Amino acid sequence: MKNGPGRSGLIMDEPLLWEKGKKGRNGMSIPESDVPAAALADELCGEGPDFPDLSEVEVVRHYTRLSQWNFGVDTGMYPLGSCTMKYNPKINEKHAGAEEITSAHPLLDDEYCQGTLRIIYELQNFLAEITGLDAVSVQPAAGAHGELAGMLIFDAYHQNKGKKRSKILMPDTAHGTNPASAALCGYKPVPIKSGERGILDVEQIRELMDEETAGIMITNPNTLGLFEENIREIAEIVHEKGGLVYGDGANMNAIMGIVDLKKCGVDVLHLNLHKTFSTPHGGGGPGAGPVCVVEELKKFLPSPRVDFDGSTYKQVEDTASIGRMHGFHGNYGVLVRAFCYILTMGAEYLEKASQYAVLNASYVKVKLKDHLHLAYDRPCMHEAVFSDKNQQENNVSTLDIAKRLMDCGYHPPTIYFPLVVPGAIMIEPTETESLEELDTFIEVVKKIVKEAETDPDLLHNSPSRFKVKRLDETQAARNPCLCG
Numbered sequence: 405m406k407n408g409p410g411r412s413g414l415i416m417d418e419p420l421l422w423e424k425g426k427k428g429r430n431g432m433s434i435p436e437s438d439v440p441a442a443a444l445a446d447e448l449c450g451e452g453p454d455f456p457d458l459s460e461v462e463v464v465r466h467y468t469r470l471s472q473w474n475f476g477v478d479t480g481m482y483p484l485g486s487c488t489m490k491y492n493p494k495i496n497e498k499h500a501g502a503e504e505i506t507s508a509h510p511l512l513d514d515e516y517c518q519g520t521l522r523i524i525y526e527l528q529n530f531l532a533e534i535t536g537l538d539a540v541s542v543q544p545a546a547g548a549h550g551e552l553a554g555m556l557i558f559d560a561y562h563q564n565k566g567k568k569r570s571k572i573l574m575p576d577t578a579h580g581t582n583p584a585s586a587a588l589c590g591y592k593p594v595p596i597k598s599g600e601r602g603i604l605d606v607e608q609i610r611e612l613m614d615e616e617t618a619g620i621m622i623t624n625p626n627t628l629g630l631f632e633e634n635i636r637e638i639a640e641i642v643h644e645k646g647g648l649v650y651g652d653g654a655n656m657n658a659i660m661g662i663v664d665l666k667k668c669g670v671d672v673l674h675l676n677l678h679k680t681f682s683t684p685h686g687g688g689g690p691g692a693g694p695v696c697v698v699e700e701l702k703k704f705l706p707s708p709r710v711d712f713d714g715s716t717y718k719q720v721e722d723t724a725s726i727g728r729m730h731g732f733h734g735n736y737g738v739l740v741r742a743f744c745y746i747l748t749m750g751a752e753y754l755e756k757a758s759q760y761a762v763l764n765a766s767y768v769k770v771k772l773k774d775h776l777h778l779a780y781d782r783p784c785m786h787e788a789v790f791s792d793k794n795q796q797e798n799n800v801s802t803l804d805i806a807k808r809l810m811d812c813g814y815h816p817p818t819i820y821f822p823l824v825v826p827g828a829i830m831i832e833p834t835e836t837e838s839l840e841e842l843d844t845f846i847e848v849v850k851k852i853v854k855e856a857e858t859d860p861d862l863l864h865n866s867p868s869r870f871k872v873k874r875l876d877e878t879q880a881a882r883n884p885c886l887c888g
């Protein structure tokens with residue numbers, strides 16, 4: 405097995421600053437004072453705060469080591485399925501951090517912020533063109549927030565037609581945020597079981613769709629990494645009964661510039677700019693989840709949006725808008741990153757990015773399918789879903805495999821999701837990994853699969869090379885120990 409660089413670095417124990425250093429140590433040296441000391445006022449005397457005494461190098465090493473406890477896509481491959489952890493080009497950061505952008509005040513009148521409004525306007529147009537839909541609002545701050553906007557639009561549409569609806573069709577492969585967003589709008593999710601081929605079965609939709617049902621939420625490609633081939637037929641059934649089709653666009657990285665979602669019958673779609681359009685994410689930082697809609701639903705979009713009359717960019721409110729989803733225009737810095745990414749890629753390379761994302765996932769799928777159980781042995785899109793089925797006889801689980809991958813220098817893939825595959829291991833390599841990087845990853849997974857047979861305890865006791873070992877994850881989330 406190739407031993408990639410940086411996959412087994414020093415793992416440094418780092419105490420608190422208070423536990424380091426020695427009394428009297430100092431980070432600077434200044435000349436002795438040549439004036440007599442004056443007595444301080446009484447109230448300023450006494451014990452000061454208990455700051456530790458440290459030298460400069462101790463402080464520098466402390467913070468540098470803490471920064472190395474983190475793992476990001478700049479550290480190594482991060483194959484977290486459904487999350488599209490692609491590399492984020494630094495030029496996007498440069499532009500998002502430009503002073504013209506960061507110093508623009510959101511309360512400026514339109515005439516004083518034509519440039520920043522133009523970026524929003526052009527981004528709205530790019531996103532409309534990429535998805536095939538007609539109008540866009542960039543306000544929502546995340547995918548889940550875009551879903552909520554979408555469900556509010558569904559509700560506004562049905563109320564506008566004079567009849568509130570109470571249910572929504574929800575595939576069992578849906579991301580957990582889908583039923584949550586629908587429920588927040590008062591809809592009762594009606595579960596749909598995936599068919600044998602891992603995609604939606606038209607007959608089931610035909611049976612369940614009725615005039616009490618507001619519509620359906622579909623992720624395409626779905627969270628099994630499979631393309632919903634019947635989406636047009638499903639959309640027709642839903643439309644016939646007066647319902648709407650919501651597209652969860654989190655997996656857009658597989659189909660950018662290739663699939664026209666309006667032609668698929670989608671009425672409302674959210675995008676995750678932080679996933680598909682390259683913004684650092686995963687640490688809970690800001691995101692953006694624009695909603696894109698067909699012409700008929702434009703009037704319901706969150707406000708304000710930006711319009712252009714041929715000479716001036718203007719903030720506008722749509723007539724029946726669901727209102728604001730966020731202050732001002734959402735997370736503007738993320739919008740600038742996406743705008744910059746789209747401009748630097750151009751239509752041709754956005755399409756190529758999707759093709760390479762699918763190629764990379766297919767490569768991993770084919771190379772690993774004799775080693776890990778493949779849930780659905782069919783052509784995959786941008787991610788492949790395996791499981792621990794073959795390892796169960798050795799009492800090795802998906803969690804053990806994920807933890808062992810950490811010891812080998814990788815962020816684990818998404819595990820135990822989607823729920824329809826017991827013990828799921830969902831690998832999304834993304835287009836930004838090279839063939840050599842993929843080959844090294846594949847070798848590492850094969851090695852772990854062997855270890856599961858020959859030395860299962862090694863996996864049970866992973867990770868072993870980290871400061872913290874196997875955690876009780878519930879306790880770690882509920883009662884985090886933050887003291888290092």
Ligand SMILES: *Cc1c(COP(=O)(O)O)cnc(C)c1O
Pocket residue numbers: 486487546547548549579581582623627652654655676691693
């Ligand atoms: C990530 C994701 C979401 C939610 O997006 P956030 O930006 O994390 O709120 C919804 N659906 C799918 C399929 C996703 O992968």
